[in-house]
Amino acid sequence: METLEVHSKDFLIKWVNVPDNSIIDWQVKPLKKSINFSIYKKNEVLDENFEDKERFTFNGSNASSATVNSTNSLQPPSRNRSNSVSSVNKITESFYKTKSRSATLTSNINNGDLTLIKNYNKLISNELVHGKLEVSKAGVYAFIFDNSFSKTIGKKILFSSKIIEKETRSSHSPTTMPSIQATLTEASLDAVNTKLDRKLRINDPKETNIMRPKNGELLQSILLKKRRKKLQGFVKRYFVLNLKYGTLSYFRVNDSKLRGQMPITQSIISANVKRLEIIVDSGMEIWDLKALNKNDFDIWVDTFNSIKKSHFNDTDDKKEGFVDEESVGGSTVDELHAINRKINDLMETSQDQQTRAGLESLSSDVEKLIGRFSYNKSFDAFSVFSNNEFFDAKEIIDGGVVELPDEDDYEDVFEEEDDSSLDSDDDDDDRNDLSIIKESDSVNEEITKEVDEEDNDNNLSPLPLESVSRPNTIPEWTLPPTSILAFFRKNVGKDLTSISMPVDMNEPVTILQKYAELLEYCDLIDNALEIEDYQNSGEKILRIAAFAVSGLSSVREKERNVRKPFNPLLGETFELIREDKGIRLISEKVCHRPPVFATFVEAENWTLSFSLSPSQKFWGKTAEINNKGNLKLTIKSTGEVYTWQQPTSMLKNIIAGEKYTEPVGAMTIKSSKGDKAVVEFAKGGMFSGRSEELSIEAFDARKKKLTYSVFGKWTESLTLKTNTTEKLIWECGEMLPNAKKRFGFTKFASELVLVTDIEKDKLAPTDSRLRPDLKAYLKADIESAESLKNKLEEDQRTRRKENETAGKDHQPLFFHHVGQDSAPDSGEWVYTRGEKSYWNRRANGDWDDLLELW
Known part of the structure; x- marks a missing residue:
């Protein structure tokens, strides 16, 4: 895929010209940061005054005067924009005094005469979006990447496209205008190449910077490009003109990331030979360019004219009275350029003022002749994307190979400023300040509230933090674990509730840590909140539903199903602070029988709370695993609440065979606004192995099915789909190297056992990471781990008996029960705020009244 760069307060356009009955197959993937994306169609412009084109050709002293309209486009007087795009226009010095600046992307879209096809709004970072756009009638389309909302941060995007032509092609061609070519025909391309090669041959190679690839489709060289900000001058950039597709693209020197593209055949191009300056105006943006020398200038201008003319039927050219430089003397224009260079050389060396004046007059006459033959008009066509498969910009740009030169090969005419930082606002894109848009301060701007800095419940303390190292410590x-069948046989006739399971049947995390794994993909929540679902497509709740099922992927490695987590002691806690995800989590075992584990998670824009009570039922070779209790996601800005329950899972092949877990049935995610999403897990056959596929449908408050849906596998990825678009919204995380020998852990799961610089000397003494049996187990000291585990469990029994004798109940420290039913596994366990809350205690090191668990 091609890499695009879009600077802050800026936008970038990729253009495509599509023939009749075709499909544009495209892919977009923003990297690290989100970007706005939309597709527009260029409105068809019919030239009603086609027969009068020649009178507007700039061919010497009788050339029409040029003016600038409100779209920043150079135009002949009283003519619409379509009449100035068919050739390179000659500009006067007055142009530089009257050139205006546009203010917004919206105004440029209006001036660019575009019609919206589909607005995708914000594309989420690192999500691959794949779409297909069916086109019945030929036209030109603009793929617009808008970063104007970002004041300081530039964006990188991966993009690719291809055109798929249907079997039946329409032969429709308007009779009121010449036929437009989607690309140059082989004959036209050969003709353009022949002219261009001849121009290059008559020039001294040392006097030109033009490069030509072997395939003959590209013209490449360094040009100077004016920076966006005033008084910053010009900077060297590498430009590539695709002759076949009529697109001009540019890059930093020695860099393959595309920074801009123009459709030459539908742009207004204006040139000033004295300044060696070329102005390219697509109606959406303007590039102010300068050639490094006169030879380069002549070649670029002549090639622009050739491309514009070649996109126009030759027979129609002659019928309408166009002057073809090939028909008036072969290489006449080339010879005139050579003569003019010699005249200019004589002017520079001549010491006689009268001689210099005569040579200057002669040079002016020659330039008029050049203008007569060179600045011809031809009807404008549009560029088209490559029909190749998806490509990388290092290898191909719009169908041709790019040979990026070494900057040292070019004379350093202008001192180039260091602008290597994409995030810098000091970039070179000549958008003429058209994208300086203030960030919205309405719907998406959160109201800043005054908070008590000492109350850590009202902020995310200790967040924000610098990134910390989390190395893998899982050996x-x-x-192999003890056989369950052998264990049962060994304890026949005994009360299994009073027997401790062997430690080697455990994995090196507790149930509290296991539940924390549900947060591995919490970025799905953040992504959902970025969605502005104007049409109520269901995308927002579907992304929430994707988060709800993403935690199932923790057991995708079947090795993960061989062992069980450590059972926490009553009063045991676990905290998780992830500076990279912007969350903090606290959990506590609040009840022993039935076991209940309460968890509260906070992020900048949402909270998540749940108090789950796991249970198992054995059915011979299969175990049914349930987690009683609701998960409640609350959106801070709106108060909207989403609730759901964990799905029932089946652990299969307990006694013999390969053990694996699969979810069964369905689960429903409900919004307090009435919408809901229903997850259906595919049913596996008796001999089909683990069932992994699922589908998610969304419904509004009236039970009407919404347009978006999600499909995929809970072990791999989930894709959001409509009839024409797909968004890869979730992929499962990275596994540890040689995961089968490391308990089947993901990288995220392995990081839950670490005490990083964030937790060092800050953890509550009841935290799972401080369990002595678990620490011994991580060192593969099975004997010590077994002994320590038995002691901890026996101490717990002693504390429970003492409480029963004293008539006391265990009182959780960081959660309290809410609900009409007093049963601990019903109602809701709510995080306790105030002076003695967990995060306030942590900030103050106030752990004196905690249970001494080990």
Whole structure:
């Protein structure tokens, strides 16, 4: 895929010309940061005064005077924009005094005469969006990447496209105008190349910077490009003109990331030979360019004219009275350029003022002749994307190979400023300040509230934090777990509730840490909140539903189903602070029988709370696993609440065979506004192995099915789909190297056992990471881990008996129960705020009254 760069307060356009009955197959993937994306169609412009074109050709002293209209476009007087795009226009010095600046992207879209096809609004970072646009009638389309909302941060995007032509092609061609070519025909391309090669041959190679690839489709060289900000001058950039597709693209020197593209055949191009300056105006943006020397200038201008003319039927050219430089003497224009260079050389060396004046007059006459033959008009066509498969910009740009030169090959005419930082606002894109748009301060701007800095419940303390290192400390494990069947046989006739399970049947995390794994993909929530679902397509709640099922992927490696987590002691806690995800989590075992584990998670824009009570039922070779309790996601800005329950899972092949877990049935995610999403897990056959596929449908408050849906596998990825668009909204996370020998852990799961610089000397003494048996287990000291585990469990029994004797109930420290039913596994366990809350205690090191668990 091609890499695009879009600067802050800026936008970038990719253009495509599509023939009749075709499909544009495109892909977009923003990297690290989101970007706005939309597709527009260029309105068809019919030239009603086609027969009068020649009178507007700039061919010497009788050339019409040029003016600038409100769209920043150079135009002949009283003519619409379409009449000035068919050739390179000659500009006067007055142009530089009257050139105006546009203010917004919206105004440029209006001036660019575009019709909106589809506005995708914000594309989420690192999500691959794939779409297909069916085109029945030929036209030109603009793919617009808008970063004007970002004041300081530039964006990178991966983009690719291809045109798929249907079997049946329409032969419709308007009779009121010449036929437009989607691309240059082979004959036209050969003709353009022949002219261009001849121009290059008559020039001294040392006097030109033009490069030509072997395939003959590209013209490449360094040009100077004016920076966006005033008084910053010009900077060297590498330009590539695709002759076949009529697109001009530019890059930094020695860099393959595309920074801009213009459709030459539908742009107004104006040239000033004295300044060696070329102005390219697409109606959406303006590039102010300068050639490094006169030879380069002549070649670029002549090639622009040739491309514009070649997109026009030759027979119609002659019928309408166009002057073809090939028909009036072969290389006449080339010879005139050579003569004019010699005249200019004589002018520079001549010491006689009268001689210099005569040579200057002669040079002016020669320039008029050049203008007569060179600045011819031809009807404008449009560029088209490559029909190749998806490509990388390092290899191909619009169908041709790019040979990026070394900057040292060019004379350093202008001192180039260091603008290597994409995030810098000091960039070179000549958008003429048209994208300086203030960020919205209405719907998406959160109201800043005054908070008590000492109350850590009202902020995310200790966040924000610098990134910390989280190395892998999970050892490779060669010891198989004790056979469940052998364990049962060994304890026949005994009360299994009073028997401790062997430690080697555990994995090195507790249930509290296991539940924290549900937060591995919490960025799905953040992404959902970025969606502005104007048409109520269901995208927002579907993304929430994707988060709800993403936690299932933690057991996708079947090795993960061989062992169970450590059972926390009553009063045991676990905290998780992830500076990279912007969340903090606190959980506590609040009840032993039935076991209940309360969790509260906070982020900048949302909170998540749940108090789950796991249970198992054995059915011979299969175990049914349930987690009683609701998960409640609350959106801070709107108060909207989403609720759901964990799906039922089946653990299969307990006694013999490969163990695996699969979700069954359905789960429903409900919004307090009435919308809901229903997840259906595919049913597996008796001999089909694990069932992994799922689908998610969204419904509004009236039970009407919404347009978007989600499909995929809970073990791999989930894709948001409509009839024409697909968004890859979730992919499962990275596994540890050699994961089968490391308990089947993901990288995220392995990081839950670490005590990083964030937790060092800050953890509550009841935190799972401080369990002595678990620490011994991580060192593969099975004997010590077994002994310590038995002691901890026996101490817990002693504390429970003492409480029963004293008539006391265990009182959780960081959660309290809410609900009419007093049963601990019903109602809701709510995080306790105030002076003795967990995060306030943590900030103050106030752990004196905690249970001494080990």
